[in-house]
Amino acid sequence: MAQATITFEDLKTDSEKKVKIVKIAGQLDESNVDDEAKKVYAQIEAGGTNLSLIFDFAGLEYMNSKSIGYLTDWYSKVSGSGGKVVIAQAKNNIIDILQVVGLTQLITTYPSIEEAKLAVM
Amino acid sequence: MADSNEKVPVKITIILPTNAYFLSGIRDFTLTMTKNMTGFSEQWAYRFQSVVDELCNNAIEHGSEKGQNVKITFISVPEESLEVVVEDSGTGPAKYTSAQMANLVKERVSMMHSQYLGLRGRGLPKIVAEWTDELLFEDIDGGGLRVRAKKYLRDKEDKVLSSTVQTPTHFQLTN
Numbered sequence: 001m002a003q004a005t006i007t008f009e010d011l012k013t014d015s016e017k018k019v020k021i022v023k024i025a026g027q028l029d030e031s032n033v034d035d036e037a038k039k040v041y042a043q044i045e046a047g048g049t050n051l052s053l054i055f056d057f058a059g060l061e062y063m064n065s066k067s068i069g070y071l072t073d074w075y076s077k078v079s080g081s082g083g084k085v086v087i088a089q090a091k092n093n094i095i096d097i098l099q100v101v102g103l104t105q106l107i108t109t110y111p112s113i114e115e116a117k118l119a120v121m
Numbered sequence: 122m123a124d125s126n127e128k129v130p131v132k133i134t135i136i137l138p139t140n141a142y143f144l145s146g147i148r149d150f151t152l153t154m155t156k157n158m159t160g161f162s163e164q165w166a167y168r169f170q171s172v173v174d175e176l177c178n179n180a181i182e183h184g185s186e187k188g189q190n191v192k193i194t195f196i197s198v199p200e201e202s203l204e205v206v207v208e209d210s211g212t213g214p215a216k217y218t219s220a221q222m223a224n225l226v227k228e229r230v231s232m233m234h235s236q237y238l239g240l241r242g243r244g245l246p247k248i249v250a251e252w253t254d255e256l257l258f259e260d261i262d263g264g265g266l267r268v269r270a271k272k273y274l275r276d277k278e279d280k281v282l283s284s285t286v287q288t289p290t291h292f293q294l295t296n
Contacts, residue, residue: 001141001142001145002144002145027145027148029141029144029145029148029174029178030141030144030178030181030182031141031142031144031145062148062170062171062174064171064174064175064178064244065175065241065242065243065244065247065248066240066241068243069239069240069241069242069243070240072237072238072239072240073238073240076238092164092167093164093167093168096164096167096168097168097171097248100247100248100251100252101243101247101248102233102236102237102247105236106236
C-alpha cells in the first residue's frame with residue numbers, strides 16, 4: 001500500500017488573511033487518497049473565508065488522477081471563499097502530470113516556499 | 122532464419138488480485154523497467170508509470186469484482202516502442218464493451234477541451250490518451266475488456282542519450 005502523510009502549518013500574516021501550508025509527502029493513489037483527502041477538506045471547512053493554501057509538494061513522489069481531482073475541488077472551494085491556492089516545490093514528474101491535465105492553468109506552481117508565500121500573503 | 126538485426130520484443134506478464142494495495146508495486150516495477158530496458162527517457166518512465174497506474178486502477182475499480190484478477194502485460198521492443206495491455210475479468214460494476222469504451226473516451230476528450238473542474242474522469246482522456254500514441258479497446262471472449270496503450274520511441278527528446286538497454290528476455294510472473 002502506498003504511504004502518504006499530510007501535515008498542516010498556520011502562517012502568521014500581518015493582515016486578516018489566513019494562510020496555511022499543506023505539506024504532502026509520499027504517494028497519493030487509489031489505496032489512500034480518499035482517507036487523506038478528508039484531512040484537507042476538514043481544514044478548508046474549519047478555515048472559513050479568505051483562507052489561502054500553499055501546497056508544499058517537496059516530498060510528494062506520485063499523484064494519480066483522483067488526487068488531481070481532489071486538488072481541483074480544493075481549489076474551487078478555497079477560491080470560492082475568497083482565498084488563493086498555490087503549489088510549491090513540486091518535483092518534475094508532478095508538474096508534468098499537472099500540466100497534462102491542465103491544472104497548471106488554474107493553480108500556479110512556484111519553485112520555492114518563499115515565492116509561494118509572496119504570492120498569497 | 123531470423124534476421125540478426127531484428128529486435129526481439131521483451132514480454133512481461135503480471136497477474137494481480139483486484140486490490141489497489143498492489144498498485145504501488147506495479148508503479149515501481151513500471152518505472153524501473155521503463156528506465157532500464159526500453160530506451161525511453163526518465164520523463165517518459167514517469168509518464169508510463171502514470172499510464173499503467175490509471176489503466177490498472179480502472180480494471181480493478183470498474184472491470185473486476187473482488188477476488189478476481191487483472192492481467193498486465195508489458196511488451197517492449199527496445200528503442201522502438203513500449204506497450205501495456207491490461208485485461209479485466211468483466212465482473213466489475215461497470216460493464217462496458219470495447220465500442221462503448223472508445224465512445225466514452227471520445228466524449229471525455231471533447232469534454233476536457235474546456236477547463237474541467239470535476240473530481241473524476243481525467244485518467245483515460247488526459248493521462249493515458251495524451252501520453253500514448255495508440256489506445257485500443259478489445260472485447261475478450263468469455264467477458265472482460267482488454268485495453269492496449271502503446272507509445273513509440275520516435276523523437277530524440279524521448280530517448281535516453283546513451284542507451285543501456287539490456288538483452289531482451291521473456292518471462293512470466295504470476296501469483
